[in-house]
Amino acid sequence: MAKNPTTPSGFDVAPITRQKLSDQVFDRLWEMIVSGDLKPGDIIPSERKLMEKFGVGRPAVREALQMLANKGVITISHGERTRVNEFSAxxxxxxxxxxxxxxxxxxxxxxxxxxxxxxxxxxxxxxxxxxxxxxxxxxxxxxxxxxxxxxxxxxxxxxxxxxxxxxxxxxxxxxxxxxxxxxxxxxxxxxxxxxxxxxxxxxxxxxxxxxxxxxxxxxxxxxxxxxxxxxxxxxxxxxxxxxxx
Missing domain, CATH: 1.20.120.530 (GntR ligand-binding domain-like)
Structure with missing residues (x-):
């Protein structure tokens, strides 16, 4: 009698989930900040440049930037360029x-x-x-x-x-x-x-x-x-x- 196939040991993995575009933009910018490509005081590229760089629309860029601002990592000011904040406790x-x-x-x-x-x-x-x-x-x-x-x-x-x-x-x-x-x-x-x-x-x-x-x-x-x-x-x-x- 044939045995049922079994799942290999250690192969219990989470399913792949589709990630929102804004989350992907956030992750990319976060990596740039963590790696030092974007340092405290640096100006964040404009929305248009980020759209071109990541190949996404304006809503995804804006949402990602707002998530960073909500975490206190960047400051978004009307009439001024968005900058990376100085990091502190x-x-x-x-x-x-x-x-x-x-x-x-x-x-x-x-x-x-x-x-x-x-x-x-x-x-x-x-x-x-x-x-x-x-x-x-x-x-x-x-x-x-x-x-x-x-x-x-x-x-x-x-x-x-x-x-x-x-x-x-x-x-x-x-x-x-x-x-x-x-x-x-x-x-x-x-x-x-x-x-x-x-x-x-x-x-x-x-x-x-x-x-x-x-x-x-x-x-x-x-x-x-x-x-x-x-x-x-x-x-x-x-x-x-x-x-x-």
Whole structure:
């Protein structure tokens, strides 16, 4: 009795799918950017030249360019030539900004996860800052403490200055990834800042802790700075609550 033919081992492959023309144009342009054929600051060829180069119509070119713009890779400006953007961590994080906020709103437990991430991140980055901060960094941090002190009766201003203070510590690390991640994380977190009645009047505690943090950073005392940062964030935890809980 004849046996049925069998599929060779390891031949389980996905079927070939037809790709939209705009997707193919996008892939080609993406490859040119990744390979360095198109560098940050370079002008993207005109729509007509791209149509001729790729043998496609204007709609496919325009859609591909818009996809690149949506990813922050290029900037399309009316009346100006389209250029490749400078690449940075901020561009990458801008792409996940809306999704991150949606995750926080849709799943209350994610706010607690974000608080945990903040503690781990900031306790670590303050150590790096202690080893790298300059006199200018210290001056900036002290100026921000003074600004925040003048904002004790202005809730919005106090919060915004708090973000600036913690971001300035990240800036002192000289690590652009830490800077971008910290700013994004704080922006997401502070959307859930809720001033609680039993915390009223504790602004002075925040200011005092900020001043001590600057003192430790100026002295290069990484251990004390990290310990104080953990205490500082533990104390402020209840101020961030999800309206869905």
């Amino acid at each position: 901020n561009i990458a994080l801008d792409q996940v900004d809306d999704i991150a906020k949606l995750l926080l709103s849709a799943e209350p437990s994610n706010l607690e996860h974000l608080k945990q991430v903040r503690k781990i991140l900031e306790a670590g980055l303050v150590r790096v800052a202690a080893a790298n901060c300059t006199e200018d960094d210290i001056r900036t941090l002290r100026d921000l403490v003074d600004v925040q002190r003048r904002q004790t009766k202005n809730q919005k201003g106090f919060i915004e200055t708090d973000i600036s203070f913690h971001t300035a510590i990240a800036n002192a690390t000289r690590n652009p990834l830490l800077q971008a991640v910290t700013h994004a994380m704080l922006t997401w977190l502070f959307e859930y800042y809720k001033p609680l009645l039993h915390w009223s009047g504790r602004e002075n505690t925040t200011l005092m802790e900020h001043e001590k943090l600057v003192d430790f950073l100026e002295a290069g005392d990484a251990d004390s700075a990290a310990a104080l940062m953990r205490e500082h964030l533990d104390r402020s935890d209840p101020l961030y609550t999800n309206t869905l809980t």
